[in-house]
Structure formats: structure tokens, C-alpha cells
Amino acid sequence: MDGPDATTTTGRPVAPGRRTGRLRGWGGVGSMAAACALALAVTVSVLLCPGRDAGHRAGTSGTGVAHARQAVATRSCRGPEASLRPSAAAGPAVRRIQARGYLVVGVDQSSYLWGYRDPATGRITGFDIDLVRAIARDLLGPDPRIVYKTVPTDERIPAIRSRQVDMVVRTMTVNCDRIRQVAFSTAYFVAGQQLLVPRAGSEVTGFDTSLKGKNVCTASGSTGQALLDEGAHGARVVLVPNQLDCLVRLQLGQVDAVLTDNALAAGQAAQDPAVHLIGAPLTREPYAVAMNPADTDLVRRVDKVLDDYRGGGASGPWMRAYTKWLARDLPGVTGPPAPRYRD
Template sequence: MRKILKSVALVFSLMVSLLVLSSCGSKKEVKNTNAWTQAQKTDSLTWGVKADTKLFGLMNVKTSQIEGFDIDMAKALTKKMLGKDAKANFVQVTSQTRIPLLKNGNLDAIIATMTITDERKKVVDFSNSYFDAGQSLLVKKGSPIKNVQDLNKSGTKVIGVVGSNSVENIKKFAPKAQVIQLQDYAQALTALKSGQGAALTTDNGILFGMAVDNPNYQVVGKAFTKEPYGVAINKGQDDLKEHVNKALKELEKSGEYNKLIEKWFGNIAGFDYKEVER
């Protein structure tokens, strides 16, 4: 009996330690399954989306569903690519978690206010851009900060989100400012309201969404960068990428794209939705 238990324990603990070690050390990329054929087989796609970002992807407290432009785009793209009955599955991500989750195979694609950048292109592929954003600032009304240059003083704190491109940009545009990175946009906004920073920086679409609910805060300064959003797809998944691009083009041509833009951005004060229509 004692021997049996010993061997059971041996096998068990070996398994556990193997699991721990392999999960830590493994550098393997996602297995070379074709995400597109897989999607056709299951008639579904798994998208990484934001759940804390008004207008793009926000959790509705009443229904527990995520709603926003990114969500509608993901649904429309899925339908265009796989047919009417195809299902778009959503996994909530933050700017910090989205790339690791795509790379490790938990997601088929990311559609989560994600800017196409050269740095990111080294690790993931992007579709053509599906939305033209630009980085801007949100401040309390009456704040002395009018544009990004005003932030370039030592001791000035700027709030951003871990893993977002805007944090990298601010390091270039206002190198003297101290950047405070929080987990997501809900945290960032509450931190701004608690006076943890002089301004919150990210893309204008997101900021205008925040300003709608918080009339004491306003977006200042023109967009000082161009932030084209793209759908991120794993390297080597060219089939999936081509189909996303094709579906995107069709949506733009048919006018469905503009309808979605109007639905989400038509009534946002200060945001010229005609400018982003295609």
C-alpha cells in the first residue's frame, strides 16, 4: 500500500512540476494550425475585445453584454466571412493581455482599439486599418493644459494604460512627463478624477466617449498622432488575414461601415464622424 501511494505521488508530482516548468519555459509559437480553416470548420471566430472602453467595447451592466463599435465590426466581419449563422465569440482583453493571448492561441483575432505600429508588426500581423483614430488628451475643465507640449515639464503626471501605444507616444512627445500606467480605461478615468495625473492620454475616440459621461472633463488639443486601428492576427495566418481584409472592403463598399460609424459616433459632441467615414 505504501509503495503504491509512493508511486502515485511520484507520478502526480512529476506531472505537476512538468506542467509548471513547461508552462514557464515554453517559447513555442502557436501550433501551425490554419486559423481560417479552423474557423470554417467551427463556423465561429474568437475575438479579443475591450470591455471597459465606451463607444468601442463596453460592458452593459444591465445585460452583461459587451457593446460598441469594435463589437459590431467583429460581428459584421464574422458574418461577411463565414455566413449569416456564424458566431462571433468574445473574450475580454486589456491592452496588456491582448497580444500574449493572441500569440498563445487563445484568440483568433484582436479587434480592441489596437493601433497598427511597426513595433507590433514584429510580433503580429495586421489587417488593413478599420478606423482612423489619433491620440489626444482628456483634462478637467479649466485645466492649464491645452496641448501635449504643456505636459512636457518634470513633475507632470500623465495617466495611460499598460500596453497601449499612447504610453509609448507620450514618452516621445513629452519626455519630461512622468507616465502612470494603469490596468484599463475604467481605472485610468477614476485615477484622473482622483487627481492622480494632470491628463489622461489615449486615442480621441475613446476620450470623447469618456467626456460624454463626464461633463466636467474635456478633450483638448488636436490629435497629435495618427492611430490607425487594425485587426491583429497571428503571424503566418495569411488566409485569415486576407479574408478579414476582403470582408472589410465589402463592408466599406456596401455602406454598412458608415452606418456603424454613425450609430456609435453620430451624436458625440466634438467628434466629426464624417471625417472617419469611408
């Protein structure tokens, strides 16, 4: 774990100033896929890269958006976004991390703008990673050691529950199923499920009967999978380990559409201008930091970090990260979501 390599870093910024040049079209995806392949040799936990086999399932036919929204609503619980009140106290979980001397975080390395391996540096960077560094500095001081473990979407919860990681910061949506398995901080971003399709030649017009008989890709264990499982649309569902796999399959013509968080899809469209988002967001997707339910002191500490991170208005840490990473491809966001607490 020693040294500033691909998975263990000192927490120092990858590069000063603005992010590196855009990754467009096949060049961008090829660079990302190459970085993913390289990472298999050095990452602590293996991230499945594009080209792996994926499962197919047939959806059911029906009325589309209304049915999908109703189905998701029936799964809802009261206030899943509400977290614990913030505290700077160092309880057992915080002391454990401090005694160890480094923070272990589950992240993505293939979601452009959020958590991705920069081909120019070989380092993991993005909006989520800026937040990781803020948490690590609070826990460990100004020059923290961070171990990044890249985890596929459907392994995020097992990694937390088995304590392979201290937390996951990986565009992870808070929902009713997940709060029964892991604990969440307050939300640090809000996205929504939306379809990504080719700009030219697509017959898909939205989450409706235009999907009938089409292949729709989403990540296994994602909110997109839950929506496709519950929605009546008639599509064949293609499951992959990570959302970048869906973009590659869309470019190869193996699928007709991708269903994912629009925040992630904005990054994919930034990589390839031949694809774009269509329709309105189908859901409200609050992203939060996920932790082990037993680590209540760590949840409160992260909520305290997020309180500070949201502050400062246009010159504060959250808005600086948004401007740096997301504003160009996901415009119109005026600030972070307000925190909600349950006690």
C-alpha cells in the same frame, strides 16, 4: 462556452435601433466599473478593473510636441498600414475556425462606444463589436457563435501569438513595432493621440512644458505609453491596465491628464462632461484587426470582409455603425479610411 452569456454569444445584435442612453459622470463610470467587476466572475480571461495598482515613471523635460512627433517619426517604417490583398478563399486558419464552429475574439469591455459591457443588457457592444459580428457572419454564416475574451491593452499581442484568440478587434493601432509581432488587416478607422483633462481648474494646455511635474495616465502597452516614453515633457507617467482606469483616476484627482486615442477619449468625455479633449492630435492612429502572422488566409479573408463593410456609401455598414456609435461624440468623419495593400 455554451449559451448567450457575457463572453460567449450567438452574435445576434444586443438591441435594435439606436444605442442605449448615455452614461454620464460618476453614474456612467460607476456602471461601467460595476459591469467590469461582474465580468471577472464570468469572462474567459480576466480583465483588470479600475482600482488596481498602477506604476509611476518620471518623464523628461524638454520641448514637447515637436520632440514627441520627431521621436515617433524615428520609429516609423515604410507603409505599416499595408495589408494583404483580400480573398474569400478558405485556407487553413479559416477552415480551423469553421471546423471548431465559433470565433474567438479579443475585445475590450470598458471602452464606451467601441467595446463595452452595456449595463442594461450585460452584453458587450459597440463599434468594434459590430465589426466582429460582420467578420463572424462571413466565416460562420448568419447566426454565428462568438466567444469574446476581454484582454487588457498590454496582453493583446501575447493573446494573439499564443493563440488564445483568433483575432483582436480592440481599437488596436497599426505601428512599426506591432507589425513585427502580429499581422493586421487594412485600417477600419483612424484616430490620433490627444490629451483629456478636467474642464475646470486644469493647468495643462497641451503636450508641452505645462505637463512638467504633472501626473499623466495612459494604458500600459499603448501607443500613448510609447509617446510619453519618447516625448520630453517632464510629466510623471502613470500606467494602468485599461484606459477606463485613467478616467476614474482623473475624476478622483489622482492624475492631471490622460493621454489616449481621441476616439477613446471621445467616449470617456461622453461618459463625463466634466472632462474634455485639448490640443491637436499628436499622431495618426490607424485601427485594424490583429491576427497571428501565420494565418495569412484569415488576414486576406478579413480584408475581404472590410472591403464589403466599407461599401455602400452613407447607407453602408461602416457608415451605419459610425452614425450609431460615434457621430455624436466624434463628428466630422465622412467615411472609412481607404485600404492599402502591400502585394
